[in-house]
Amino acid sequence: MSKILxxxxxxxxxxxxxxxxxxxxxxxxxxxxxxxEYISRKLPEAGGVFLQAESEIAAINMVYGAGGAxxxxxxxxxxxxxxxxxxxxxxxxxxxxxxxxVNMMRGGPGLGSIQPSQADYYQSTRGGGNGDYRTLCYxxxxxxxxxxxxxxxxxxxxxxxxxxxxxxxxxxxxIMEAVEFKEPEPIELPPKDWATTGTGGKRKPVIVxxxxxxxxxxxxxxxxxxxxxxxxxxxxxxxxxxxxxxxxVVCVAYGTTSRIVKTAIKQAQAKGIKVGMxxxxxxxxxxxxxxxxxxxxxxxxxxxxxxxGQLTDDIKIGIAGRLPVYFNGTQGGMVxxxxxxxxxxxxxxxxxK
Amino acid sequence: MEQKVIMAGFGGQGIMAIGRLLxxxxxxxxxxxxxxxxxxxxxxxxxxxxxxVVSEEEVGSPLISKxxxxxxxxxxxxxxxxxxxxxxxxxxxxxxxxxxxEPTRNDLDVYYIPANExxxxxxxxxxxxxxxxxxxxxxxxxxxxxxxxxAFVKVFGENxxxxxxxxxEALIKGAEAAKK
Numbered sequence: 383m384s385k386i387l388x389x390x391x392x393x394x395x396x397x398x399x400x401x402x403x404x405x406x407x408x409x410x411x412x413x414x415x416x417x418x419e420y421i422s423r424k425l426p427e428a429g430g431v432f433l434q435a436e437s438e439i440a441a442i443n444m445v446y447g448a449g450g451a452x453x454x455x456x457x458x459x460x461x462x463x464x465x466x467x468x469x470x471x472x473x474x475x476x477x478x479x480x481x482x483x484v485n486m487m488r489g490g491p492g493l494g495s496i497q498p499s500q501a502d503y504y505q506s507t508r509g510g511g512n513g514d515y516r517t518l519c520y521x522x523x524x525x526x527x528x529x530x531x532x533x534x535x536x537x538x539x540x541x542x543x544x545x546x547x548x549x550x551x552x553x554x555x556x557i558m559e560a561v562e563f564k565e566p567e568p569i570e571l572p573p574k575d576w577a578t579t580g581t582g583g584k585r586k587p588v589i590v591x592x593x594x595x596x597x598x599x600x601x602x603x604x605x606x607x608x609x610x611x612x613x614x615x616x617x618x619x620x621x622x623x624x625x626x627x628x629x630x631v632v633c634v635a636y637g638t639t640s641r642i643v644k645t646a647i648k649q650a651q652a653k654g655i656k657v658g659m660x661x662x663x664x665x666x667x668x669x670x671x672x673x674x675x676x677x678x679x680x681x682x683x684x685x686x687x688x689x690x691g692q693l694t695d696d697i698k699i700g701i702a703g704r705l706p707v708y709f710n711g712t713q714g715g716m717v718x719x720x721x722x723x724x725x726x727x728x729x730x731x732x733x734x735k
Numbered sequence: 736m737e738q739k740v741i742m743a744g745f746g747g748q749g750i751m752a753i754g755r756l757l758x759x760x761x762x763x764x765x766x767x768x769x770x771x772x773x774x775x776x777x778x779x780x781x782x783x784x785x786x787x788v789v790s791e792e793e794v795g796s797p798l799i800s801k802x803x804x805x806x807x808x809x810x811x812x813x814x815x816x817x818x819x820x821x822x823x824x825x826x827x828x829x830x831x832x833x834x835x836x837e838p839t840r841n842d843l844d845v846y847y848i849p850a851n852e853x854x855x856x857x858x859x860x861x862x863x864x865x866x867x868x869x870x871x872x873x874x875x876x877x878x879x880x881x882x883x884x885x886a887f888v889k890v891f892g893e894n895x896x897x898x899x900x901x902x903x904e905a906l907i908k909g910a911e912a913a914k915k
Contacts, residue, residue, distance in 0.1 A: 645795030
């Protein structure tokens with residue numbers, strides 16, 4: 383199939399529709415407003431329903447309802463809007479409702495700015511809602527990956543009966559790139575016999591709920607969720623990595639930032655510095671094991687992100703104290719430059735602080 | 736060679752449109768492309784700009800920050816702001832019709848194009864942006880004019896194909912104006 387030039391936010395909508403999403407509930411916010419705009423036009427043409435809710439909270443609860451009835455459903459927003467959805471997300475996790483939630487991250491905390499950011503890493507990976515729960519979380523770095531992982535997200539959500547997050551920085555939503563809509567690899571999905579589709583007088587009613595008043599029952603539910611999360615940790619880790627064996631410096635970054643880091647790495651290599659890279663594609667489950675492949679020449683790990691250093695915590699878990707971890711970041715909607723990253727790489731390679 | 740061009744002017748001059756045309760044309764030539772609009776709080780009547788990267792290799796940063804290989808500036812505030820983002824010997828395509836001063840830097844390769852006058856000669860002031868794009872393509876050879884014309888219908892739709900001859904003339908006129 384041929385490539386087309388598409389803006390990230392519109393590609394989100396197109397990918398969701400291609401993946402069989404039939405319901406979208408949302409409330410517009412910069413820098414993700416083109417998602418509901420696109421979907422409001424295109425989803426009804428595909429036989430689906432677009433509904434602009436009165437608020438983000440209403441939207442995520444509509445997602446709960448549609449997902450609980452077994453439909454493929456998505457919502458999208460940007461950081462403050464995603465914060466509002468946290469209650470609904472933990473309810474979806476507790477009730478095991480498959481759904482896809484897209485976050486085009488902008489600066490925070492609070493209302494913050496409308497410029498790109500990656501400061502919702504903790505929220506995306508540690509859970510912004512209450513309780514012991516996990517959400518599979520993809521962090522695309524190009525429009526092609528955005529499309530591929532949105533389509534995959536719907537399958538994974540159904541497969542695991544779990545919410546799946548797409549954590550992208552605002553720039554991914556705004557840029558245009560060439561994209562190809564490939565046919566996703568078919569995977570075998572379990573029947574949705576748990577969904578509240580009506581008994582038809584032929585079976586017992588099913589209940590989709592996150593309330594377990596008996597402590598023993600809730601603990602059993604928690605243990606079952608844990609089993610599911612362990613399988614996800616086993617099977618769903620995705621990353622890109624290169625040059626780790628002989629690297630003097632290893633850079634770790636995701637999303638748009640990883641592209642800027644790649645530019646800086648090329649510049650460093652031109653100066654004779656050996657630089658490796660780890661790019662987590664799933665923020666949860668995180669690719670901790672890949673850190674074992676870092677060779678003995680490494681002097682330090684450099685985390686680069688558009689936040690005060692949240693991914694950096696996972697780098698420290700991954701490297702387990704074996705090497706010093708440095709941080710180079712921008713905040714508030716500022717975007718790192720290859721030059722500043724290169725300077726940091728040179729410092730670490732030179733062994734000076 | 737990686738082309739990193741900033742296109743800037745005020746809203747309504749068709750800046751975003753020529754950016755999309757260039758990106759689409761690059762894609763049609765099987766190059767890697769990104770188009771990045773400026774987005775942020777902006778005054779009515781303020782500047783509009785976009786950054787386009789056309790590359791044989793995977794595109795790193797879609798942003799242009801002191802590493803632009805070229806800039807198309809269609810009004811004075813744009814020139815003042817974006818001449819600073821170019822590399823030494825970067826190409827600066829200046830809309831002479833609306834900018835009556837020279838850039839402050841003297842290490843740039845500057846082309847003065849009277850885009851509005853040339854557009855009026857073609858009978859339509861709206862194609863000043865295409866004149867500028869034509870000049871840029873002449874200077875950089877980033878993509879073929881033919882690819883831009885193919886992209887035109889893709890970007891603006893079949894129902895705009897009657898405007899193709901006018902826009903082709905504008906591209907050629909801009910290219911001629913850039914020949915020193």
